[in-house]
Amino acid sequence: MAIRSIEGIRRGIEEMTLLTGSNIGMQFGDRWLYKNVDFKLENGHVLALIGDNGVGKTTLLRALLGQLPLSAGQFDWETSEADRAISYVPQYRPDMQAFPLRISDFVALSFDRGMRPWLTATEKEKLSHVLADTHLTKLAKSRIDTASGGERQRAYLAQALVQNPNVLILDEATANLDNVAKFELMDVIRDYQAHHEITVIMVSHDLEIIQRYADDYLLLTPQGSEFGEIANLDISKLKVGNQNHA
């Protein structure tokens, strides 16, 4: 069991290690991306997954989501698969295809509605809360394809949040955003965490974002991995910087 953090006490979040990764290794052909990776994902924390381009961060996320088998080691979740809800926020790309949809309709796409075209009362209430949480209420009727990068990225975040996740994965979610937009996105997530029991895994190359928002880090390198509290991160080991995208 982890020591409950000050933040955790303040939020009243249950002290628990949600996921333990032990001796994780990933190999393609005879090339090992990494070996002997050990880490813990603490409930309610933000874990920064860091390392140089191509070291295997996305691959580790894919393994964690069950999309790729591990070559070595194992993941042990504290919760059963049925109790686990993982949502994903992709990287914003200026050239990303945007649909001619209102922001509220875009966010509502992520409800599991099957063929039902309308929203239930519960879904409408959830949508309204999440639009407020992501600062999109006033923009709800405007079109996503005319939204700014920051607004669009908050709409992707809103799509993830309406699914009531207990784990949120941010895959370079602040890359390509300007400073105002990237801090607004991260502040929205931090504020959301203050009221919801949600754990975050964040892949980022942005040192300022990592140091400001993460509790723990997992640094991947081909020579080995390092896991610890963010306060103990030796930034001289990183090639990351305060850039929007590496």
Ligand SMILES: Nc1ncnc2c1ncn2[C@@H]1O[C@H](COP(=O)(O)OP(=O)(O)OP(=O)(O)O)[C@@H](O)[C@H]1O
């Ligand atoms: N299915 C696969 N078969 C073979 N090689 C793969 C496969 N999937 C990923 N790789 C290789 O694994 C390496 C790590 O890729 P990955 O996308 O995980 O890196 P990353 O750390 O997320 O990089 P970036 O920071 O640039 O996004 C790359 O060299 C990639 O080509």
